[in-house]
Amino acid sequence: MAELTYRDAVARGIAQEMARDPDVVFFGEDVAAAGGVFKTTVGLLEQFGPKRVRDTPISEQAILGAAMGAAMTGLKPIAEIMFSDFFAVCFNYLANEFSKHRYISNGQTKCPLVVRTANGGGVRFGAQHSQSVENWCMMIPGLKVVAPSTPTDVIGLLAASVRDPDPVIFLEHKSLYPTKGDVPDGEIVDRLGTAKIVRPGKDCTILALALMVPRALEAAEKLQAQHGIDAEVIDVRSLVPLDTQTILGSVAKTHRVFTVEENPRLCGWGAEIMSIIADEAFYELDAPLVRITTPHCPLPAADVLEDAMLPNVDRIVERVSRTLNS
Amino acid sequence: MARMADRAAAAANPGINDDIGEQKRLEMYRTQVVIREAETRAHELFLQNLIKGTSHLSLGQEAVAAGFAAAMRKGDLTFCTYRGHAHTLARGVSIEKVLGELMQRDIGLMRGKGGSMHLTSEEHGVMGSYAIIGAHLPIACGSAWRAQYRGDKDVSVCFFGDGTTNIGAFHEALNFAVIWKLPVVFVCENNLYMEYTPIGAVTAVPNPAADRAAAYGLEGIIVDGQDADAVYRVALAAYEKARSGGGPSLIECKTYRYSGHSRADPAKYRPPGELEKWKQRDPIIIYRERLKQFGIGEDVIARIDAEVKREVDEATEKCKAAPPPPLELLTKDVWADGGYAWRN
Numbered sequence: 001m002a003e004l005t006y007r008d009a010v011a012r013g014i015a016q017e018m019a020r021d022p023d024v025v026f027f028g029e030d031v032a033a034a035g036g037v038f039k040t041t042v043g044l045l046e047q048f049g050p051k052r053v054r055d056t057p058i059s060e061q062a063i064l065g066a067a068m069g070a071a072m073t074g075l076k077p078i079a080e081i082m083f084s085d086f087f088a089v090c091f092n093y094l095a096n097e098f099s100k101h102r103y104i105s106n107g108q109t110k111c112p113l114v115v116r117t118a119n120g121g122g123v124r125f126g127a128q129h130s131q132s133v134e135n136w137c138m139m140i141p142g143l144k145v146v147a148p149s150t151p152t153d154v155i156g157l158l159a160a161s162v163r164d165p166d167p168v169i170f171l172e173h174k175s176l177y178p179t180k181g182d183v184p185d186g187e188i189v190d191r192l193g194t195a196k197i198v199r200p201g202k203d204c205t206i207l208a209l210a211l212m213v214p215r216a217l218e219a220a221e222k223l224q225a226q227h228g229i230d231a232e233v234i235d236v237r238s239l240v241p242l243d244t245q246t247i248l249g250s251v252a253k254t255h256r257v258f259t260v261e262e263n264p265r266l267c268g269w270g271a272e273i274m275s276i277i278a279d280e281a282f283y284e285l286d287a288p289l290v291r292i293t294t295p296h297c298p299l300p301a302a303d304v305l306e307d308a309m310l311p312n313v314d315r316i317v318e319r320v321s322r323t324l325n326s
Numbered sequence: 327m328a329r330m331a332d333r334a335a336a337a338a339n340p341g342i343n344d345d346i347g348e349q350k351r352l353e354m355y356r357t358q359v360v361i362r363e364a365e366t367r368a369h370e371l372f373l374q375n376l377i378k379g380t381s382h383l384s385l386g387q388e389a390v391a392a393g394f395a396a397a398m399r400k401g402d403l404t405f406c407t408y409r410g411h412a413h414t415l416a417r418g419v420s421i422e423k424v425l426g427e428l429m430q431r432d433i434g435l436m437r438g439k440g441g442s443m444h445l446t447s448e449e450h451g452v453m454g455s456y457a458i459i460g461a462h463l464p465i466a467c468g469s470a471w472r473a474q475y476r477g478d479k480d481v482s483v484c485f486f487g488d489g490t491t492n493i494g495a496f497h498e499a500l501n502f503a504v505i506w507k508l509p510v511v512f513v514c515e516n517n518l519y520m521e522y523t524p525i526g527a528v529t530a531v532p533n534p535a536a537d538r539a540a541a542y543g544l545e546g547i548i549v550d551g552q553d554a555d556a557v558y559r560v561a562l563a564a565y566e567k568a569r570s571g572g573g574p575s576l577i578e579c580k581t582y583r584y585s586g587h588s589r590a591d592p593a594k595y596r597p598p599g600e601l602e603k604w605k606q607r608d609p610i611i612i613y614r615e616r617l618k619q620f621g622i623g624e625d626v627i628a629r630i631d632a633e634v635k636r637e638v639d640e641a642t643e644k645c646k647a648a649p650p651p652p653l654e655l656l657t658k659d660v661w662a663d664g665g666y667a668w669r670n
Contacts, residue, residue, distance in 0.1 A: 025475065051475065057505065059498035065464020066471055066502065069482070072453060073403070073472045092495075096458050097465065105446040105454065106436035107659035141668075142660055165662030193670060242669040276669075 001184055007177040009151035010040035010116070013158035014078060016187060018048050021076060024162060027054040028063060028080025028116075037082055038118055038177055060086050064093035064115065071098070071113040076162060084119040084133045084171060091136075098167045099142030114161045114168045119147065120211055120262055121294075121310055122175035126301035132262040132294070134209065135269055137169040138239045144192055145239040147171040149213035151181040153237060156190025164192060173210040193241030197250065201232035204256035204287075204324060207247065207273060209236045212260040212311060219260075219316035227321045239269050247273060248281055255286040258320055260311050261293040268293050292319050346555055348620065350396055354554045355617060356630050357392040358610050361385075361412045363638045364421045368411070368428055372589055376646065377428045381442040384412035386584035389609035390515050391416040393557025394483060397565055401480040403451045403469050405462040408443035409515075410455030413485055417450040422641035431648040438651040439659075453482075460486070460495030463512065467499050470508035470574075481568045482510045483561075489520030491534040500542040500576065509568035511561070512576045515551065517583040522595055535578035544576050551579030552609045555616060581609075 004012065018024045026044060028036075032055040035042030045053045056063050060081055067079040081087060087094060098111040121130035137145045144166055148154045154172065161168035198213065199220050208216035213235045223229040232250050236243070251257055257277055259270030270291045277289060292311045300306055365385050371377045384391065395404070395416030406413040411424055419435060427434030428442050435445055443457040453469065456462035466484035473480050490496050491514060503510050514535035518525055531537035536546035549560045557579060564575035582604040586593035593601075614627055660666035 054506075057498075057501055059464075059502055061460075061495045062464045062467060062498035062502040065461065065495065065499065066468035069405075069453075069465040069468020069470070070472045070475075071468070072465070073469045075472050075475065077468070092458050092461055093464075097456070097461055101446075101454060102662070103659050104436065104440040104444045105448070106439045106655070107664070108436070108446055108448045109454065110662060112662075141666070240668050244669045 001182050003180050004151045004183040005177065006151045006154055006172070006179050006181070007038065007040050009154035009183065010158070010172060011042055011044055013155040014041065014044060015047060016155065017159055017162040018044070018052060023074065023076045024078065025052050025054070025070065025075055026078045026080075027056055029056055029058055029082050031055060031080050036080070038174060040172070040177065041080070060090035061093065064090045065097070067113045067115065068093060068098040068111055071111045072101070072109050076112050078114045078116060078162060081115060081117040083129050084117040085128050085131050087117070087133055087136060094137060094143060094169070095140050099140050103142065110165060111167045112165045114158070114170050116170045116172060118174040119171040120173040120175060121299050121306060122211060124301055124303055124306060127298040130299045130306070134171055134239055135263050135267050138269055138272070139267070142167065143240060144168040145171070146192060146237060147173065147210040147239070148237060149173070149176065149210050149235050152183045152188060153190065155183065155188040157192065157237065159189040160192050163189070168192070171210065175211050179214070193238050193243055195237055195243035195246040196235045197232060197246065198235045199231065199233040201230040201254065203230045203254060204258060204320060205232045205234060205247070205250040205254045206258045206260060206316070206320065207234050207236055207270065208260040209239070209269065210262065212262055215311065215313050216260050216316060219313045219320070222313065222317045223320055226317070227325070229321060229324055231320065236269070242273070244276055248277070251277055251281045252284050255284055256324060257285070257289055258323070259291045260316055261291060262310055263294060265291070265293040265296040287323055290319060290323055292316055346558060348622065350558070351555070351617060351620065352622070352626070352630070354392040354396045354558065355613050355627070356634065357395060357416050358388040358554060358613060359631055359634045360415050360421065361388040361391060362610055363634050364415060364424060365411060367638050367642055368425065369585065371425070371429065371642070378430060379441055380588050380590065381428060382409040382588050383585045384409055384583065386604065386609070387515055387517060387551065387581045388412060389554040389557055389613070390513070390551045390579045390581055393554040394485070394513060394561045396554070397558050397561035398483065399480070401451065402565070403453045403480060403482045405453050405466040405469070405482065405484040406455050407459070407462070407486050407490070408455060408457040409487065410445050411442070414445040414447065414452050414455065417447070417452050419445070419447045419450050419452060420641070421637055422644055423447070425641050426645045426648060429645045430650065431645050432651045433645065433648040437655055439655060460490050460493035462486070463490070463495055463499030464502065466510050467503050467506075467508055470503065470510035471506060473509050474506070479569050481565045483513065484510060485513045485515060487520070488514060488516040488518070488525040488534045490514070491538060492520070492529060500538070500544070503574040504542045504544065507571070507573035510574045511564045511568055512574065514576070514578045515581055516578050517581050519583070519587065521587045522591060533578055535576055539576045542576070544574065547575065547577045549577060549579050551581030552607045552612055554609060554613055
């Protein structure tokens, strides 16, 4: 066991898989010699050499297209798109190409690739470098979508993503890069499609993802201390596949559900989960289903504005306590 | 015997290069006739409402597909566009599988799940037909990267139209392939029209692919796309360059499509006489003459024509009798496990 940052966990996760499998290659903009603009991939070039760790031009379509072609013909590429906002300039590959090729070829082809990207806000980068785009990915049949919240989950879910035979979008949260956690020694391999109860509770369920997980946990402590509300917090971790069993199990226990979503409100992941709960656990519910989200707005750059925009601890506490006390 | 005839013909016509040989020439002729007959049949089946959806024919462009395919080795990989029937047939995929897919029957190449625009046959090296303009150039780069990484000797060959040269992915892929020195060959089939608009009206340079080559440090290669021999020679040289570590090539083939952009297009925008002018340089007529110059008898040519016609007829009847795909395919093969489950 050693303390590791979320940032360093990325490099450790990639290294673990590259050391295991010579078919794993890693490439993207500024990822090799510079070690990544977020310094998430420092040391990989030195460890694995320029044949397996490669810098690319600013060509997101070339990056994702090349990842697909390499994956179709036998490699297991990990491609980095520097900011998830840039998915918009290479969206064809996510929406039309590697997500659909197995289906339209009647199962002839495969695309075992991972697209890593820095997602989410809180770093004052403004509207085009701060978005939470997990719902852009989640809505496309044929993509798996994961978003870890801790260093250990970064390694374990990245390993699971690389070993998965289907394309996986791996969303790292840029505000979590400096956060630390205890990480077990040795190989770490997790499973996609598994949510995690990170704080057991009996009065309500708070579903959260990525940066919203530590905020939900902090809110849960305040709810306990200030309002006597014992909240269960679930780190959803994997949007596709979605661990509905863990979620529905929690709903059956607490009967009250909240989501904390960093994405703008419309069509956020929480809407999908809430519709499942309304459909399959309606008679378990003792309170309205409440989504706490970023307003349906672009993100501002100024710190006071951005902080006010994203769901925060106080907003979670206020909304949960108001609902449970009404 | 055949080789003797070839040699004799070459001796009699000293201007004609004898590097290709009779066997290869007969193969290229046959491929062109297969494409011509199968696509002509596809058009007829449209008119009978037996092919639904859309379709993009390569009638008039057969020599490009035949020449590039004939120069390939087993293991080389083809990436093509929605106008991909020709390249799929040229790699040896059966007429029945192609027509079956166009007719959306269970015996189709992808059992009706992909349709005309997505013909894919991994066992023949046809790694897909891509219906979003430009998308497959970067994908071919990735395949070529795998070959380079593993030391495989195959070449990834990527076909696209003139219109593709104006989309971003074309330029990203060209630059990417050059800086990584990838064994990929980009083939622009310039058939003069970007869908319904003359390519010259929307492009900054007269040769949409070749004139852009210099921007990526590549030679601007233009070839007569109506002459399968010329195409074959250019292809062979580009493949050799790729296999020997020399990096990518960009080749512009001057050609012409006889039909409209797609099924819905009667191509009324063409100036009068243009189609007729190009038909005088019909690739199959040119090639028949070539075969005769090399001493190949009319009877050999007629036999190939008849065989192909029969194959197309048989395939048509078989496809007409074939059932539609079963509903069990509906949600199959979204994931590698064969299913489509997104939740537990």
